[in-house]
Amino acid sequence: MPCDLMLFEHTGPCDNPRHREALKRRAAGAPKWHPIERQEEYSGFRDYLNGHDNSGVAVPIHCGEQIELQAVEYRSDDFGEYTLFLDKGIRVRYEADLSSADGGIWLYAYIDGHEFRARHEAWMRFRWPQ
Numbered sequence: 001m002p003c004d005l006m007l008f009e010h011t012g013p014c015d016n017p018r019h020r021e022a023l024k025r026r027a028a029g030a031p032k033w034h035p036i037e038r039q040e041e042y043s044g045f046r047d048y049l050n051g052h053d054n055s056g057v058a059v060p061i062h063c064g065e066q067i068e069l070q071a072v073e074y075r076s077d078d079f080g081e082y083t084l085f086l087d088k089g090i091r092v093r094y095e096a097d098l099s100s101a102d103g104g105i106w107l108y109a110y111i112d113g114h115e116f117r118a119r120h121e122a123w124m125r126f127r128w129p130q
């Protein structure tokens with residue numbers, strides 16, 4: 001098994017102190033929120049997000065609804081780049097093409113009077129507005 005840093009310079013449990021320090025830095029982010037999960041139903045496809053109370057029960061998302069996109073920060077160290085998930089997010093409007101299993105999801109945000117649009121990517125994490 002390679003080092004948890006995904007370096008292949010040694011095998012077995014990592015006992016390199018510099019690696020252990022880097023792993024600790026990378027684990028310091030907030031817990032990840034939830035992915036959007038697409039399910040096929042008799043009437044077509046629908047996207048789901050973990051419930052408002054984080055109970056694990058999935059709630060359908062409807063086009064036009066507001067959800068919170070978890071903020072991230074990009075950092076780098078001697079071993080490469082990594083992403084830290086933060087304990088905050090921004091509200092985005094969810095719109096989706098539900099005609100196929102891989103139809104796109106678009107996220108819209110209004111910031112200071114301007115509308116921004118981002119394509120949803122699988123690594124993004126969300127929750128219902130708190």
Ligand SMILES: [Zn+2]
Binds near residue numbers: 004010014016019
């Ligand atoms: Zn290591």
